[in-house]
Amino acid sequence: MSVSIPPPKCLKKPLAVPHRLMLGPGPSNVPARILQAGANPVIGHMHEETFEIMSDIKSGIQYMFQTRNIMTLAVSGTGHTAMECAIFNAVEAGESVLTAVNGIWGERAAEMAQRIGARVNTIVSPPGGFFTNAEIEQALSKYSPVVFFLAHGESSTGVLHPLDGIGELCHKYDCLFLVDSVASIGGVPLYMDEQGIDILYTGSQKVLNAPPGTAPISFSERACQKIFHRKTKPISFFLDLNWLANYWGCDGKPSRIYHHTGPVNAFYSLRESLAILAEESLENSWKRHEKVAEYFQAGLESMGLKLFVKERKARLPTVTTIVAPHGYNWKEITNYIMKTHNIEISGGLGPSIGLVLRVGLMGCNSSKTNVDKVLAALKDALKHCHKSKV
Amino acid sequence: MSVSIPPPKCLKKPLAVPHRLMLGPGPSNVPARILQAGANPVIGHMHEETFEIMSDIKSGIQYMFQTRNIMTLAVSGTGHTAMECAIFNAVEAGESVLTAVNGIWGERAAEMAQRIGARVNTIVSPPGGFFTNAEIEQALSKYSPVVFFLAHGESSTGVLHPLDGIGELCHKYDCLFLVDSVASIGGVPLYMDEQGIDILYTGSQKVLNAPPGTAPISFSERACQKIFHRKTKPISFFLDLNWLANYWGCDGKPSRIYHHTGPVNAFYSLRESLAILAEESLENSWKRHEKVAEYFQAGLESMGLKLFVKERKARLPTVTTIVAPHGYNWKEITNYIMKTHNIEISGGLGPSIGLVLRVGLMGCNSSKTNVDKVLAALKDALKHCHKSKV
Numbered sequence: 001m002s003v004s005i006p007p008p009k010c011l012k013k014p015l016a017v018p019h020r021l022m023l024g025p026g027p028s029n030v031p032a033r034i035l036q037a038g039a040n041p042v043i044g045h046m047h048e049e050t051f052e053i054m055s056d057i058k059s060g061i062q063y064m065f066q067t068r069n070i071m072t073l074a075v076s077g078t079g080h081t082a083m084e085c086a087i088f089n090a091v092e093a094g095e096s097v098l099t100a101v102n103g104i105w106g107e108r109a110a111e112m113a114q115r116i117g118a119r120v121n122t123i124v125s126p127p128g129g130f131f132t133n134a135e136i137e138q139a140l141s142k143y144s145p146v147v148f149f150l151a152h153g154e155s156s157t158g159v160l161h162p163l164d165g166i167g168e169l170c171h172k173y174d175c176l177f178l179v180d181s182v183a184s185i186g187g188v189p190l191y192m193d194e195q196g197i198d199i200l201y202t203g204s205q206k207v208l209n210a211p212p213g214t215a216p217i218s219f220s221e222r223a224c225q226k227i228f229h230r231k232t233k234p235i236s237f238f239l240d241l242n243w244l245a246n247y248w249g250c251d252g253k254p255s256r257i258y259h260h261t262g263p264v265n266a267f268y269s270l271r272e273s274l275a276i277l278a279e280e281s282l283e284n285s286w287k288r289h290e291k292v293a294e295y296f297q298a299g300l301e302s303m304g305l306k307l308f309v310k311e312r313k314a315r316l317p318t319v320t321t322i323v324a325p326h327g328y329n330w331k332e333i334t335n336y337i338m339k340t341h342n343i344e345i346s347g348g349l350g351p352s353i354g355l356v357l358r359v360g361l362m363g364c365n366s367s368k369t370n371v372d373k374v375l376a377a378l379k380d381a382l383k384h385c386h387k388s389k390v
Numbered sequence: 391m392s393v394s395i396p397p398p399k400c401l402k403k404p405l406a407v408p409h410r411l412m413l414g415p416g417p418s419n420v421p422a423r424i425l426q427a428g429a430n431p432v433i434g435h436m437h438e439e440t441f442e443i444m445s446d447i448k449s450g451i452q453y454m455f456q457t458r459n460i461m462t463l464a465v466s467g468t469g470h471t472a473m474e475c476a477i478f479n480a481v482e483a484g485e486s487v488l489t490a491v492n493g494i495w496g497e498r499a500a501e502m503a504q505r506i507g508a509r510v511n512t513i514v515s516p517p518g519g520f521f522t523n524a525e526i527e528q529a530l531s532k533y534s535p536v537v538f539f540l541a542h543g544e545s546s547t548g549v550l551h552p553l554d555g556i557g558e559l560c561h562k563y564d565c566l567f568l569v570d571s572v573a574s575i576g577g578v579p580l581y582m583d584e585q586g587i588d589i590l591y592t593g594s595q596k597v598l599n600a601p602p603g604t605a606p607i608s609f610s611e612r613a614c615q616k617i618f619h620r621k622t623k624p625i626s627f628f629l630d631l632n633w634l635a636n637y638w639g640c641d642g643k644p645s646r647i648y649h650h651t652g653p654v655n656a657f658y659s660l661r662e663s664l665a666i667l668a669e670e671s672l673e674n675s676w677k678r679h680e681k682v683a684e685y686f687q688a689g690l691e692s693m694g695l696k697l698f699v700k701e702r703k704a705r706l707p708t709v710t711t712i713v714a715p716h717g718y719n720w721k722e723i724t725n726y727i728m729k730t731h732n733i734e735i736s737g738g739l740g741p742s743i744g745l746v747l748r749v750g751l752m753g754c755n756s757s758k759t760n761v762d763k764v765l766a767a768l769k770d771a772l773k774h775c776h777k778s779k780v
Contacts, residue, residue, distance in 0.1 A: 205432070
């Protein structure tokens with residue numbers, strides 16, 4: 001046998017990556033400090049120094065999530081991996097799961113639970129809407145789920161879902177409260193313990209401004225009770241919380257057994273991003289995101305654009321959804337802004353496709369300067385893009 | 391509600407990562423060129439430039455694997471993720487799977503297949519051993535599996551498994567041939583197409599010298615036929631090949647739908663590592679790994695140490711296993727070498743724990759200079775470590 005497939009010519013061209021202002025719903029821009037942290041030399045996934053970095057990450061996540069949960073760690077993967085980690089561990093085949101669907105995330109959670117053989121029920125709201133506690137309680141009572149899924153920040157529709165009281169309702173019906181905070185955490189108040197959230201996860205590439213590839217997750221004592229008394233093993237070895245808990249030093253055992261090779265460089269970046277959040281403080285970050293979002297919303301309305309989420313309180317400050325301007329092709333607008341202004345903004349996703357434009361202002365990207373830039377770009381796009389007579 | 395968990399003090403300490411010579415079984419050292427590629431600015435996971443980088447990666451993997459498979463991509467995760475990707479897609483609950491167990495990887499593949507409800511049978515060899523084609527054929531005939539798993543490089547035992555003829559045998563019994571090449575690819579000849587391998591995967595952190603966190607994988611036409619005619623959906627949405635194929639532009643469809651946020655910075659590093667392999671050429675890399683391994687083996691034997699794998703041809707040039715020196719505590723040796731020489735070497739893993747020391751010489755780490763360093767460190771350790779009278 002001999003080498004019959006030659007080295008590809010395309011790899012002779014040096015890697016070239018443009019600088020771009022990332023104001024879509026994520027990934028957001030990554031500060032040089034975090035990029036450089038990730039460029040530190042590789043050490044072993046089981047070295048003492050790595051365990052210390054993981055321990056720092058754990059503390060940083062506990063702060064960001066406002067939780068004392070020992071079972072707090074980062075999954076070696078993206079937000080979707082964390083989502084599957086939550087569902088694969090908390091749900092067994094045949095169990096009842098309830099998901100709140102007011103955008104793409106509820107749909108995806110439902111699909112994940114279905115794939116592992118759960119009986120899935122949904123409560124559904126049109127894009128832009130959300131649920132009252134009474135509606136949630138009714139569904140909890142009707143379907144007796146073991147897990148209730150809710151997206152705190154529905155990045156596809158720009159909705160910030162209220163959380164207060166839902167944890168108590170879930171616990172009243174002996175159900176775990178699972179919350180997706182990928183698009184919200186760090187930019188909006190959230191108190192995992194006080195709000196009775198049993199499983200909470202996020203991604204690294206939104207408010208945290210780290211590269212995509214790691215996903216913080218935390219499990220309450222109540223969640224651990226269910227998970228560690230399962231009748232069957234979780235479907236995934238890679239995401240089995242028994243193994244992850246040991247790798248992250250959360251199980252109190254004196255030694256750690258090799259599970260998988262953690263992405264150590266991504267851990268460096270994640271640690272740095274958590275350090276930056278701790279430096280600014282959660283309260284300051286929340287305030288900044290709120291003020292910048294209000295400034296942005298005012299600017300949009302003064303341009304005559306309409307916000308997709310009617311209730312001011314239900315607007316996600318990290319991802320703003322704008323009603324797709326009448327008579328325009330939304331794709332032409334986002335393409336124009338990318339080409340002419342080197343700024344990413346995006347269209348809808350899943351159920352909001354065609355309905356909205358989405359602008360992310362997350363972490364270091366949440367600034368008035370960026371708002372001014374994106375407003376100017378939008379004005380320019382509306383002037384130059386083709387407007388059909390509808 | 392208010393913030394009750396304060397910012398952790400540990401995050402005030404700047405990140406400090408030591409430089410270390412990584413001669414364990416992986417991760418191996420990452421050259422500055424690859425680290426800096428990964429520190430390029432983040433762009434979108436759906437941007438044209440990212441798709442081009444992904445296309446380059448695809449070509450690089452096709453070269454490294456020696457395959458023309460269109461269904462070639464990198465999973466957003468570690469080697470274990472790729473392992474689950476292969477099994478989750480290729481196997482349905484109730485189907486028969488055969489795994490060759492001559493170390494930890496066969497055990498883990500068996501466990502993964504069991505978790506999704508496959509009927510799993512194994513052929514087992516003591517650590518350090520491997521299987522003849524006759525033994526494999528006997529088991530194929532007996533168990534009629536839909537997938538046969540084999541580790542090309544058994545990094546826990548240092549065995550390089552022969553591959554010739556096994557693909558044909560699998561196909562004779564209408565079975566897919568699934569090969570783990572995490573520890574071998576790029577350092578040892580392997581011809582995916584010519585050797586009839588249906589699914590092949592590896593990790594980024596071994597011979598490729600990229601940080602851990604991405605995992606190349608490729609599926610033959612035969613594998614795709616089975617996967618795309620499944621009766622049930624794969625258990626994981628995140629690893630569903632239908633979705634991954636679309637994200638990686640392998641399904642011929644004109645547009646790509648958002649699946650998950652790829653770890654773009656890890657893709658930059660992976661592309662760079664594949665470019666370096668293409669520059670050196672597979673043949674040169676194979677030769678270098680072979681020569682360096684022979685030089686190392688000769689050095690070990692001249693020190694009076696014994697190689698764990700008796701047959702010279704079955705020795706993995708990337709990971710060398712040394713019989714744990716009689717009378718010593720292996721852990722004392724690896725700790726001493728780490729502390730005194732700043733070099734990582736490792737003990738056994740899974741079935742080889744206590745039996746061996748393992749030294750990895752992978753990618754840029756495969757050099758005579760490094761061999762001299764590790765031989766000197768071993769000599770020093772044997773002199774200074776406690777030798778019990780057994």
